[in-house]
Amino acid sequence: MSDKPPPEQLTVALLGKRAELRNxxxxxxxxxNAFNTESNILVVGETSSFKIINTPDFFDEESLLPDQHIIDLMALSHPGPDLFILTIDPENTQEVDVVAQISKLxxxxGEKITEHLVVTLPDMESFHSLGHLKEIFNIWLAPDESMASECRKWCSDRDPFLYDYKNYSQDVVTKRKTALEKILEKQRCGGDPLCHHGRAGNIAxxxxxxxxxxxxxxxxxxxxASANTILTAGDCDLHSGQLFKSEPSSMPVTTQCEVKITMKPFGAPVRLxxxxxxFNDQLEHSQAHVEECKMYCQPGHCVVLLVLQLSRFTDAEVGILEKLEDKLGWKIRESTIVLLTHGExxxxxLEEFIDARAPLKNIVESCSNRYHLFRNTSDNKKQVFELIKKIPNYNTRFPKLTDKTFISECFVC
Incomplete structure (x- = not known):
């Protein structure tokens, strides 16, 4: 709760499966009539009283840019929206469907979103039948027609929503905010004004x-551990919740694709x-995890780090490159760096070590002799920079990254 009056202009994020209802x-x-989009893009409309962010469908499991949508929303509403409105369409008014959408949000x-969440329902019948969800989730329920008159009242005793930055560095969001403001300003100047006219512009x-x-x-x-070595090269103050879970174990610790986005030390957003x-027999729904990986692993838009333990090259890893290519559906070797761990x-x-092991040498040669060694227990962050320089066309992908900027970013701790 807050004793401060709400700001003159309130920021509202529109959520829901159907664009026409959000519109x-x-x-x-x-x-x-600011909003008329039918596509899965983020659109902004403003008046002096409200800034409305009409979001893409966060419930779309096939979305190729789920993380980017979150970053853009938080950047445009920074430090966070005053209110989230979840629009429920007539086909999804069953309690199980509504609960699933709230749980997804x-x-x-984060769980604190419910303190800032209004769920709008398409008819009075569903409004009355789902009334008990208000207490269960600590949310507001409302029929559609009460929106404009109620928004300011809903925001009157709450501070803006603050996102829990676990998967994304806050620096990514603040820098993205600057970039989006420039994009929107260009739209205003180009005859597509957003502010004070109730009109909207998209940032697709x-x-x-x-x-x-x-x-x-x-x-x-x-x-x-290697992913954490890369993350902490840019920010050594990250707490455990912002890192990938890593511990020595013969059992799988990572059981699904895990994603973190960072700006540092690359000088541009990078998704790890x-x-x-x-190939682990204990991994459930392995094909589903492969399909998720495919969304991120696209030719020309990624680099693959094939991680091998230096002193433990097993029979299971003979032919692993070909096996991964078969699963992912393209020759990842064209964009792969062999990353050897336990360099201590x-x-x-290292060259003599590789030459003496024919199966390992074959993998390295298949990847155009791109390989690198990590000492994950070492605090020497330059090993990360040396890895980045082996990414094909790294200097055009990360033009702001130089020895000088890397040192200034990575050694401030």
Whole structure:
């Protein structure tokens, strides 16, 4: 609760499966026909009283940019929306469907979203039949027609929603905010005004193509530890909740694709994707995890780090490159760096070590001799920079990243 009066302009995020329903609610609040999109893009409309962010469908399991949608929403509403409105369509008014959507939002944004959430229902029958959800989830329920008059009252005793930055660095959001403001300003100047006219503009063309770093390999090779080495190279103050779960174990620790987005030390948003062992017999629904990985692992938009433990190259890893290519459906070797972990165990030259092991040498040669060694227990962050420089065309992908900027970003701790 807050004793402060609500700001003159309130920020409202519209959520829901159907764009036409989000459009109706947004237009009710703005008192205009600002929204008419039918596509899965993020659109902004403003008056002096309201800033309405009409979001893409966060419930679309096939969305290729779920993380980017969240970042854009938080950037445009920074530090956070005053209110979320979830529009329920007539086909999904069964209690199980409504509960599933609310639970999905809690999973995406954190449990505190319900303190800022209004659920609108398409008719009075569903409004009355689902009334008990108000107490269960600590939300508001409302018929559609009361939107504009009620928004300010709903926000009167609450501070803006604050996102729990676990998967994304707040720096990513603040820098994205600057970029989006420039995009929207160009739209205003180009004859598509957003502010004070109740009109809307989309930022679909301004969504950056986030570069993905995918870590693949068997259980116990050090995928999660390596991902954390990359994360902490840019920010050594990250707490455990902001890192990938990593612990020595013969059992799979990572059981699904895990994603973190960071700006540091790359100078541009990068998505790190830690994956489960697709070949582990104990992994449930393995094909579903492979399909999720495919969304991030696209030719030209990613680099694959094939993680192998230096002193434990097993029979299961013979032919692993071909097996992964078969699962993912393309020759990942064209975009793969072999990442050897446990470098502290190395005695002598790495080149001699590889040359002496024919199966390992074959994998390295198949990846155009791109390989790198990590000492995950080391605080030497330069090993991350040396890895980044082996990413094909890294200097055009990360033009702001130089030895000088890397040192300034990574050694401030």
């Amino acid at each position: 109706i609610i947004g237009n009710m609040i703005l008192g205009s 809690e999973h995406t944004f 063309n301004g969504v950056p193509n986030i570069f993905n770093i995918i870590l693949l390999g068997l259980t116990g090779t050090g995928k999660s 994707v830690d994956t489960p062992d697709f 165990d190395l005695e002598g030259s």
